[in-house]
Amino acid sequence: MSIDRVILAFDKGLRTLALPASSMRPHPDEDLPHADLSESERQNVIGLMRVNHAGEVCAQALYQGQALTSRDARVRKALERAADEEIEHLAWTERRLSELGGRKSLLNPFWYLGSLSFGLCAGIVGDKWNLAFLAETERQVESHLAGHLERLPVADGRSRAIVEQMRIDEAQHAEMAIEHGAAILPVGVRRVMRATAKIMTALTYRL
Numbered sequence: 141m142s143i144d145r146v147i148l149a150f151d152k153g154l155r156t157l158a159l160p161a162s163s164m165r166p167h168p169d170e171d172l173p174h175a176d177l178s179e180s181e182r183q184n185v186i187g188l189m190r191v192n193h194a195g196e197v198c199a200q201a202l203y204q205g206q207a208l209t210s211r212d213a214r215v216r217k218a219l220e221r222a223a224d225e226e227i228e229h230l231a232w233t234e235r236r237l238s239e240l241g242g243r244k245s246l247l248n249p250f251w252y253l254g255s256l257s258f259g260l261c262a263g264i265v266g267d268k269w270n271l272a273f274l275a276e277t278e279r280q281v282e283s284h285l286a287g288h289l290e291r292l293p294v295a296d297g298r299s300r301a302i303v304e305q306m307r308i309d310e311a312q313h314a315e316m317a318i319e320h321g322a323a324i325l326p327v328g329v330r331r332v333m334r335a336t337a338k339i340m341t342a343l344t345y346r347l
Contacts, residue, residue, distance in 0.1 A: 161230035168232065168305040169298035174239070181293045186242030187345040188288050189299060192306065193233035194245040194344045195281060198255040199226040205259020206274065212267045215320055219274070222313045229309065232302045239298070245344045271322035276330055278314035280337060282307055 177185065203223035210216040237244060245251070262273040285307040292299050325333075 161227050161234055163228040163231040164224075165228055167235065168301040169236065172297045172301055174298065175293065175295040177293060177296060181296070182240055185292060185296055185299050186237065186240050188291060189233050189237050189240065189302075190242060190245050191341050191344045192285070192288065192303065193230065193237060194248055194251055194340070195284070196226050196229040196233060197245075197248045198251050198340075199223075199277075199281075200230070201252045201255035202259040202262075202274070202277065205256045205261075206263045206270050207259075209260050209263025210267055210270055211263075215267050215271065218316055218320055222316060225309050225313070229306050232306070236299055236302055246347050247344060251340065251344075268321050268323040269325075271317040271320055272325045275314045275317035275322040276325050276333060278310045278317065280334060282310045282314065284337070284341070285310065 200223060203219050203226065207216050207219040207223070210219060234244065258273070262270045285303050288303050289300060289307070292303065294300075
């Protein structure tokens with residue numbers, strides 16, 4: 141692990157937490173009208189989009205940690221490409237939160253540090269397990285986003301378009317990990333990951 145890569149990762153971390161994200165692709169909701177939401181619907185959408193934004197903060201940290209400790213340059217490049225797409229997700233959810241009058245999670249710094257630690261550890265144990273952790277994470281995120289599509293108001297086309305494109309991208313990231321040689325995580329590890337995600341989601345929805 142070179143000092144240059146560590147410095148670059150530190151810089152990315154600061155940007156993720158402190159600066160507005162930008163998207164190279166058009167926002168999925170770009171040309172869609174704003175829905176007339178009730179106050180309860182608006183608050184629900186804010187909570188869901190705050191969870192999605194925090195998830196992308198975690199994804200950035202996870203990818204950065206994994207790329208830092210990955211031994212295979214090919215795997216590292218794939219992780220870095222996926223991280224770039226996750227930055228776009230940050231930009232989409234951040235702007236939608238602002239439009240709704242919501243705020244980002246107060247817990248983002250904690251989620252970032254925790255995910256970075258997981259990513260570093262996953263990379264240290266070897267690339268096939270590094271990728272296995274990534275593939276399972278993305279599968280769980282894809283399922284989580286599908287659940288959000290069921291909970292979002294039908295009329296809120298802007299939020300739904302963002303979440304649907306994120307779901308598609310996360311599925312592709314999981315396939316990328318499998319194509320690069322991901323192992324299969326033990327059932328117990330997958331259950332712990334799901335339980336942890338539920339706790340994080342419940343806290344972030346409110347905070």
